[in-house]
Amino acid sequence: MNRIRAVQQALSMRSNPVYLEIGVSRGQAFQRISADVKLAVDPAFRLTDRTRELANAKGRVVEYFEITSDAFFENEAALLEQNPVDVALIDGLHTYEQVVRDVENTVRYLKDDGVIFLHDCNPPFELAGRRAESWDEFMAQQSGPLKIGIWNGDVWKAIVELRSTRPDLLVGVLKCDQGVGFVRKGSPESTLSYSPKQVEALTYADLKADRTRLLNLKPPRYLDEFLATTGAR
Numbered sequence: 001m002n003r004i005r006a007v008q009q010a011l012s013m014r015s016n017p018v019y020l021e022i023g024v025s026r027g028q029a030f031q032r033i034s035a036d037v038k039l040a041v042d043p044a045f046r047l048t049d050r051t052r053e054l055a056n057a058k059g060r061v062v063e064y065f066e067i068t069s070d071a072f073f074e075n076e077a078a079l080l081e082q083n084p085v086d087v088a089l090i091d092g093l094h095t096y097e098q099v100v101r102d103v104e105n106t107v108r109y110l111k112d113d114g115v116i117f118l119h120d121c122n123p124p125f126e127l128a129g130r131r132a133e134s135w136d137e138f139m140a141q142q143s144g145p146l147k148i149g150i151w152n153g154d155v156w157k158a159i160v161e162l163r164s165t166r167p168d169l170l171v172g173v174l175k176c177d178q179g180v181g182f183v184r185k186g187s188p189e190s191t192l193s194y195s196p197k198q199v200e201a202l203t204y205a206d207l208k209a210d211r212t213r214l215l216n217l218k219p220p221r222y223l224d225e226f227l228a229t230t231g232a233r
């Protein structure tokens with residue numbers, strides 16, 4: 001299981017679905033996803049002509065927005081109202097405040113039975129979970145010749161914050177692909193009660209000590225159960 005399979009499985013249950021991807025980069029995911037309407041958002045696409053061709057062949061309407069996610073939601077309200085989202089993948093800027101904003105903005109345009117996936121919710125070690133404003137800043141933080149190529153940032157804190165502030169959303173993380181977060185409208189089975197200040201103060205050591213509870217961590221097979229409860233067909 002990985003983010004791409006989770007998105008594909010969720011889309012396969014729907015007719016003429018709308019797919020939104022925030023943070024597309026080289027299009028590793030976007031080129032593989034089939035949907036009726038595909039919306040791609042990234043302030044710095046790194047797509048080759050061939051990748052765009054492949055991505056475009058898998059949708060009836062495929063649109064690219066070379067702007068930040070905040071600007072996208074500000075500028076494209078009319079488009080989103082006309083095309084409410086079935087499935088979204090949020091994989092843009094890896095700071096938790098931005099991820100919370102991306103989820104909350106997406107929820108505004110999400111169908112009642114729609115689902116959101118988030119990448120990078122379960123950093124495997126401290127360095128991967130380091131906070132930075134960009135990939136380049138993350139790489140620059142590492143001194144010496146050996147640099148690690150996995151960066152999840154503090155996206156995991158967005159899960160803690162959403163589980164503490166949004167009792168109207170079911171939020172958790174599948175234990176695969178560096179943590180695939182899932183969100184849908186509806187009652188959560190459990191919540192947390194961290195204030196914004198407490199979320200800000202959480203450290204990687206806190207995550208390491210209490211991963212399963214903080215993230216509502218589930219085995220990958222939980223995806224079937226999660227999708228079944230949306231009632232989508």
Ligand SMILES: C[S@@+](CC[C@H](N)C(=O)[O-])C[C@H]1O[C@@H](n2cnc3c(N)ncnc32)[C@H](O)[C@@H]1O
Pocket residue numbers: 021022023024025026027028029030041042043044045046067068069070091092093
């Ligand atoms: C990890 S990559 C995305 C990978 C892609 N989703 C995939 O699975 O193949 C993260 C991307 O987020 C983009 N990004 C950074 N800040 C952003 C923002 N504010 N809004 C949207 N995307 C952003 C970066 O330009 C980068 O291309």
